[in-house]
Amino acid sequence: MQRTYKILFALVAICIATSFSPVLARSKRMKALIISGQNNHNWPVSHRVLRLILAQSDLFEVDTLLTPAKGGDMSKFNPEFEDYDVVVLDYNGDRWSQSTDEKFLRYVKRGGGVVVYHAADNAFAEWEEFNKIIALGGWEGRNERSGPYYYLINGIGVLDNGPGPGGSHGAQRNYPMHCRNAKHPITRGLPDNWMHAQDEMYDRMRGPANIKDLLYSGYADPKTGGSGREEPLIFTVDYGKARIFHIMLGHCGPTLADNPAMQCAGFQTLLLRGTEWAATGKVKQPVPSDFPTDKERRFRMGYMPPHK
Ligand code: ZN
Numbered sequence: 001m002q003r004t005y006k007i008l009f010a011l012v013a014i015c016i017a018t019s020f021s022p023v024l025a026r027s028k029r030m031k032a033l034i035i036s037g038q039n040n041h042n043w044p045v046s047h048r049v050l051r052l053i054l055a056q057s058d059l060f061e062v063d064t065l066l067t068p069a070k071g072g073d074m075s076k077f078n079p080e081f082e083d084y085d086v087v088v089l090d091y092n093g094d095r096w097s098q099s100t101d102e103k104f105l106r107y108v109k110r111g112g113g114v115v116v117y118h119a120a121d122n123a124f125a126e127w128e129e130f131n132k133i134i135a136l137g138g139w140e141g142r143n144e145r146s147g148p149y150y151y152l153i154n155g156i157g158v159l160d161n162g163p164g165p166g167g168s169h170g171a172q173r174n175y176p177m178h179c180r181n182a183k184h185p186i187t188r189g190l191p192d193n194w195m196h197a198q199d200e201m202y203d204r205m206r207g208p209a210n211i212k213d214l215l216y217s218g219y220a221d222p223k224t225g226g227s228g229r230e231e232p233l234i235f236t237v238d239y240g241k242a243r244i245f246h247i248m249l250g251h252c253g254p255t256l257a258d259n260p261a262m263q264c265a266g267f268q269t270l271l272l273r274g275t276e277w278a279a280t281g282k283v284k285q286p287v288p289s290d291f292p293t294d295k296e297r298r299f300r301m302g303y304m305p306p307h308k
Contacts, residue, residue, distance in 0.1 A: 029061040030279040033084040037066030037077075038093025041119045046252035047090045049262050050117065050271070052303040054088070057272050059285060070094055079103070085279035086113035089120035095127070105129055111241035113278035117271070118250045121205070122167065133244060135237040136205040138167015143206070150209040152217055152230035155180070159209055166206030170225030172198050172251065174297060177233065177266065180214045184236075185283040186245070186273045187215050193294040199261035202248040203227035212238035216270075234270060236277075243281055245274035257301070265290045265298040268305070 032054055036047035047064055054060040063084075067077045074097045081087055081103055096104070108114060116134050124130040125140035136150060146166050148159040179192045196218075203220035204227050216234040220226025237244035249267050253259030261267060269291055273283050290306045292298040300306075 030059060030085045030276065031083065032060040032062045032086050032088055032275060032279070033079060033081070034062060034064045034088045034090060035067070035079065036064065036090040037068070038070055038091060039119055040092055040122065042252040042254065043090060045254070045256060045259065046118075046250070046262070049252065049256060049259065049303060050088060050090055052256075053262075053268050053271055054275060056304050057285070059272065059276060060086075060279075067091065067093060067096070074100070081107035081112060084112075086115060086275055088115040088117060088275065089123075090117050092119045092123040095124065101127070108133060108242045108244075109240055111243070113275075113280075114242060114244045115271070115275050115278050116237075116244065116246040118248060118252070121202075121246065121248065131207050132210060133237065133239055133242070134207065134246060135210050135235070135244075136207040136232065136246070138202060138205045139165075140167075142166030147207040148209055149204055149206055150211065150232055151203075151227070152180075152232070155230075157211070157214065157232075164204065166204060167202065168204045168227065169200040169202050170220060170222075172200055172261075173221075173224055174198055175201055175218050175221075176294065177216045177218055178230070180217055184213050184215055185281075186236075186270070186277050188283070189287040190269070190291060191294060194266050194292040195295060195297050196249065196266055196292070197260040197264035197297045197299065199249055199264070199267075200251045201226060201231065201233065203229060203231045205231070205248075210238045212236040234274070243278045245278045247271060247274060256303075260299070263299045263301055263303070264292065265300050266292045268300055268303065272305070 036043045055062045121134045121137045122139045144163045148161045214235045217230050218233050220231045222228040233248045251261045290298050
């Protein structure tokens with residue numbers, strides 16, 4: 001074999017070998033940081049479940065960082081947000097240190113990716129900039145000073161400045177989700193209506209309401225204690241260059257095995273697609289074969305996607 005051919009052959013062999021290398025595959029994974037450690041919810045379970053869903057998809061390399069316990073020294077909580085493609089917030093607790101607040105805002109403002117999961121939108125009611133990052137929040141003293149209510153009338157979003165507390169929910173139940181934007185990368189290819197498994201439905205949320213793309217809403221049925229309004233439940237947020245995905249679903253159950261809202265294949269699919277979009281601005285993962293239908297709930301009991 002002539003020398004040129006030998007070199008060419010060696011180069012092709014290296015290319016083939018590295019394209020199947022697990023090391024290279026790992027380096028292509030998006031880097032996600034889950035933040036937890038305080039919450040009025042069952043965070044010891046929820047942050048492990050979020051990690052399982054993201055890591056078992058093979059799309060993400062996942063780190064978890066826990067804050068000190070309530071009342072602890074927050075100067076010790078100092079994440080390197082900039083090392084990550086996306087930060088997943090599973091946190092509702094004591095205010096961070098000023099330097100961590102500033103680092104987080106720098107990360108978000110330079111175009112960072114953020115996922116706001118369930119009660120993370122209860123956090124930091126008095127932090128004005130955080131409320132712009134979540135667009136809508138609830139509880140922790142939120143009221144008309146926090147911004148309007150946002151809900152849908154005949155499919156059109158309305159702002160309601162009427163007085164009243166921000167944040168409530170009726171009894172947990174199965175409920176249908178209604179797609180409001182089928183062209184967004186996160187929703188493309190998913191059914192217009194799908195049945196979510198037993199969960200809370202957040203309603204009467206308030207805030208600056210700077211929703212960019214409303215993706216799903218649900219009807220908060222007054223028969224089970226809801227607001228009687230069509231409520232925004234999954235959306236992206238308009239905040240400069242940042243990519244922010246807010247999912248209000250996913251109330252955490254008592255254990256990994258007894259956790260229907262997070263075991264719902266619809267919740268897991270939306271979490272994965274929203275987190276990929278927040279990390280990259282694109283969604284490349286295929287529509288899964290086990291997505292719920294308009295009548296039938298579907299579960300991934302072990303948080304494993306169907307391709308595994
Ligand atoms: Zn909850």
